[in-house]
Amino acid sequence: MKKSFGVQTVLYPMPVLIITTYNSDGTVDAMNAAWGGIHNTNQIGICLSKEHKTVDNILAKKAFTVSFADEKHVASCDYVGVVSGHKEPNKLQKAGFTVSKAEKVDAPVINELPVALECFFVSYDPESEYMVADIVNLVADEEVLTNGKIDPSKVKLITFDPVNHKYIGLGSVVGNAFKDGLALK
Secondary structure (H helix, E strand, C coil), rough: CCCCCCCEEEEEEEEEEEEECCCCCCCEEEEEEEEEEECCCCCEEEEECCCHHHHHHHHHHHHEEEEEEEEHHHHHHHHHHHHHHHHHHHHHHCCCCCEECCCCCCCCCECCCEEEEEEEEEEEEEECEEEEEEEEEEEEEHEECCCCCCCCHCCCCEEEEEEEEEEEEEECCCCCCCCHHHHHH
């Protein structure tokens, strides 16, 4: 029998996304966001509270990057989420992150996180606090590729558990998409 929990903001797995922008003075800001995912073809959608410095930066610059958090950098990724850019201007350095300029957008890419999306701002609804952006480039470190493709087992991505407030490493391959179900036809 299933136990009822009522309305809950729970979805498994929840990605751990690190959003990075330039501040108005050219310094870098980053934040951790768990409520995000694919919005439409070549678009990402993320719930971002309007109080975040990152939102101010995106609205001003119209560009940002989204890096995928990994097991190796859990503490650093959590730190940029629990410390406000409004209060700590050097939080990226304190997290131990360095950046390079993105290839296609006016935004920084975190060097230590192996996979990132480069995004152009499309829309933001201050009432729902939902942002949509076009994904214009995907970048990945060579060492996380297998046969020229991103290999999640090498990236060692993490997911957020909103019920227990834990970060969980994603597991091993358990099947083949668009293939295994064909056996039931």
